[in-house]
Amino acid sequence: MFKKLLLVALCFSGTLSAQDYFYKKFHPFNPDIPSPEEFLGYGIGEHHTRHDLIVSYLTKLAEVSERASIYEYGKTHEGRKLVILTITTPENLKNLEALKKQHLAFTDPSKSPTNFDEVPIFINLGYNVHGNEPSSSEAALLTAYTMVASQNSEINTYLKHSVIFIDPTINPDGRDRHTQWANTYQGSPLVADPQDAEHNEYWPMGRTNHYWFDLNRDWLLGINPESRGKLNWYHEWYPNVVTDFHEMGSQSSYFFEPMKTNGSLNPIMPKENYEDLNNLFSNYFSKALDSIGSFYFTKEVFDGTYPGYGSSYPDLQGGLGLLFEQASSRGHKQKTAFGEITFPFTIRNQYISSITTVKAAVENKAYLRKYQQEFFKSALTNSGKSKVRGYSFSDDYDKNRVKAFIDKLLLHKIDVYESGNSFVVPTKQPQYRMVQTMFETYNKYRDSVYYDASAWSVANFYNMKYKAVTSLNLGKKVISTDSFVETKALQKSEYAYIVDYDDYNAIAALNFLQQNNIKVSSSFKPFTAKTSGGNITFNYGALVVPVSLQKKDDNEVYALMKQAQNKFKVPAYSVETGYSLKGIDLGSRYVSPISKPRAAMLIGDGVRSYEAGEVWHLLDTRVHMPITKIPMRNFNRINFDKYNTLVMVSGRYNLSKTQQQKIKDWVGKGNTLITIGTASKWAIDKKLVKEELISTDKKDSTETVKRKPYVDAPENIGKEAIGGVIFNVDLDLTHPLAFGYRDTQIPVYKNNSVWIAPSKNEYSTVVQYSKNPLIDGFITKKNSNEYLKKSASLVVSKVGRGRVVLFADNPNFRGSWYGTNRLFLNALFLGDKIDVPD
Structure with missing residues (x-):
């Protein structure tokens, strides 16, 4: 049956009858409303539709119909519009603000409407949300x-009893x-043929956004404009x-919730959400997909524990988040073990699930509203x-990092209060x-095999010193x-300026000064x-800017110092003497000039694009420092x-011995190589450095x-993976990297x-x-005892x-x-100051 349905899709020819492959059930249609095919000039599924055309079509619908209006909630990094099309009856649309007020009353614990x-x-x-998963748009x-x-009367009923917000392209x-890529090939x-270029995108592929971030992990972290715009909209509605x-994967079928039982437990989520509601809606989806002969599965994979998914964040707001996964054609048509899967076939399953979601929601609207109210x-x-009555936090030395954390709390509509020199987040709030x-x-879970992270306490992301309080x-x-x-306000000095390096933005200020040809030194002792300022x-690490040693006059230096302070809000001071009240003087040999970084990063085939994007994003958006991104294919011709x-x-990194030697020789000249994660393992494995990896003794071959059971292998093996855990570490505060x-x-x-x-x-x-390093998340005893407790998080190794x-x-x-x-x-800006003793 499945193969038959796939073959049916091959007959898709772009005619009106072919479009009925999707929506024949919902005739008649208003002839004054252009269909997607009429507007685009091709049938849905014949080509992949550009985002600007998607926005244009939805805008057209809003222009010609009293059922629809369009709203722009933001722009992407590359300037593309993020829009939502609101659809309901003309009467509901005219009365939308009043309906919104009634709707929000159910989210207010101080009110108790019963309608x-x-x-x-x-x-x-x-x-x-993943760009190369295109069928859904x-x-x-x-x-x-x-x-x-x-x-059709069925659609008219849905519109009367619902307000539908269509977000056509989250990424x-x-x-x-x-x-x-898909249209080009x-x-x-x-x-x-699965080997054809059409089905095999080049790095970094289309899954991620401009900076190669996975936006389906960003609902909680809110780093990117796509997510921040959506969150602002979300908390309005x-x-x-x-x-x-x-x-x-193309070899699969179709997935809808419920997720796997041992991956659905969320320590703070009502069971009614991931048990009763999911099961209620799954009955609708199964019947709808059965009616068109599509195969599907549930309960086997995926988890909803991490709160940053598009299918889990709504659960934390009294809604029901629903995950759907369609086997991908990865282009327009591809061979699979089940026959051929086509783009129109994948689209139809997503379309049927969309309409069915509306049906299920409308037919259970009283239940859903009461659930949200009770939530x-x-x-x-x-x-x-x-x-616990609340959480108190503060940091006297780094106001900009505290600001960033509070900004994240406010983004999620969490109430925050000033309390003396600290801030307090009360627990008693919606x-x-x-x-x-x-x-x-949390460190106790029903299961250890996570689709994503097992730890997400955001305060720890910000290294925020916080404590639970029992009174407020x-x-x-x-x-x-x-x-x-x-x-x-910074006062002018003809001698020197000092910038407090404890502030998160101090490095951005340092980069700004260096980009403007100001010589800056770093203090290697307090x-x-x-x-x-007294x-x-x-x-x-305090930054010292000596005025007399600059190639600019004192007025120019002062102007740039003020710009740096005002732009990045860093603590900066003027001094009139190099003689310190305590500790080293400003002319000490422990005050060393900082070289301007000339940084590059390897990207391309084999490189983890997520991590490369995080580096690029950090330097672009917070430090405002350029970094050269070198494709691996250009390695041999790079100087x-x-x-x-x-x-x-x-x-x-599949580098030849000659290429490995090229890197080693370059480092040996006095340069700095920064490796992260498996790149560090690569550097050790290839003997680039004289460090070692932790290894455990192999089992005796005679041991029984x-x-x-074979069926348990994936779960048992998966337990040993480190899916995302927060550990406590000990720093050497005297080291330049710290x-x-x-x-x-x-x-x-x-x-x-x-x-x-x-x-x-x-x-x-x-x-x-x-x-005792575990702060949050899951790690097996084996990993903890045999590896974690014996290893280091950051090591510097000398090479020439x-x-x-x-x-x-x-x-x-994840930029967070x-x-x-x-x-x-520090590795970027102070790396060359690390002189590792032999």
Whole structure:
């Protein structure tokens, strides 16, 4: 049957009858409303549709129909519009603000409306968060047309009882990258051979956004404009049902929730969500897909524990997030073990699920509304059962990092208050479950095999020193972070200026000054100086700008210092003497000039694009520093002497011995190689450095192996993977890579199995896992005892006159690890100052 249906799709010819392959059931259609085929000039499924055409079509629907209106909620990094098409009856649309007010009353625990069945249900159909999973955006066009143009009584009923928000392309930059590829290599006739270029995108592929971020992990972290725009919209509307459409391997079929039982448990989620609601909706999806002969599966894979998915974040807002996964044609037609899978076939399944979602939501709207109401009321009830009344946090030395954390709390509508010199987040608030997500840690789970992370306590991402409190003293409520960091006006000096290096933005200020040809030095020992702001004690790494040593006059230097301070809001001071009240003087040999980084990073085949994108994003958006991205295919013709720093993120580096020697010779000249994750393992394996990996003794070949059921192999083997865990580490605060830190203990994020042995050089292990390192997440006893407790997180190894900075863990994970970014940035800016003793 499945093969037959796939073959049916091959007859797709672009005629109106061929389009009926999708929506014949919903005739008649208003002839005044253009179909997607009429607007685009080709039938859905014949080509991949560009995002600008998708937006244009939805805009057209809003122009010609009283059922629809369009709203732009943001723009991508590349400037593409992010839009939502709202569809309902003309009467509902005219009365939308009043309906919205009634709808939001159900999310307010202080109110208790009971008209559950009288207010239209709010449904958000979200598509194409992964750009190279394109079938869903095409389905979005069909769904929009059906809802706007169909005069079928079934559709009219849905519109009367719902407000439908269609977000056609959550990741336009990635989609257009893939669309260009698929259409470029589309053959005529179509080529079904899986080896054809059409089915094999080049690095970095279209899954991710401009900076190669996976936007389906960004709902919680809110790093990218696509996510921040969507979150702002989301918290204005709080839809009851949200879809999250994806694609998976071509050899599969179709997936809808419920997810696997042992991966559905969320410590803070009501069971009613992932048991009752999922099962209720699954009955609708199974019947709809049965009716067209599509095969599917449920309960086997995927988890909804990580709160940053498009299918899990809505669950934390009293809604129902629904995940769909369609076997991908990876182009227009491809051979599989089941026959040939075509693009139109994949689109139809997504379209059917879209319409069915609306049907299920409308027919259960009273239940869904009551559930959302109880969800927010139970937030207050649950918080009252805990002895914890709130969480207090502060950092006297790094206001910009605190600002970034508060900004993240406010993005999720979490209430924050000033309390003396600290900030307090009370637990008694509608967003109590989001408060738990930000601060609570867990180390006990029903299962260990996660589709993504097993740890996500966001406060640890920011290295935020926080504590649970049992009593509250709330002060002023924080509404915005716009004027959060205030700096005293910098006074002019003819001698020197000092910038406090403890601040997160100090490195951005350093880069700004270097880009403007200002010579800056770093203090390798603390000191106390008499400054324009009084007597100030400066930590390791304080930036010193001597006025007389610049090629610019004192007025120009002062103007640039003020620009740096105002742009990045960093603590800066003027001094009139180099004589310190305590510690080293400004002319000390421990105050060393900083070389301007000339940085490059290897990208392309074999390189993990996520990590490369995180480096690029960090430098672009926060430091405003350029980095040259060198494709692996150009390796042989690159003159690395143009650069003094090279970054290699995780990946599979298939470099020849000649190429390996090229890197080693370059490092030996005095340059800095920074490796992350498996790139560090590569450097050790290839003897680029004299460090070692942790290894365990192999089992005796005569030892009897306990027999286990074959069917359990994937789960048991998966337990040994490190799916994302937060560990505590110990820093050497005197090392240049740790400059700017005040505490020896900080959290790090580990999502790999790279275990580096502490260096045999007693000065080279910069960061080591602490004695009891687990903060949050799951790790097996075997991994903990045999690897974790014996290994180091960050080691520096000498190579000739240069050095290799080996990160076992990723300091820039998903653009959100403010707490460890400093380690990586120090490697960029201070790497050449590390003189590893023999």
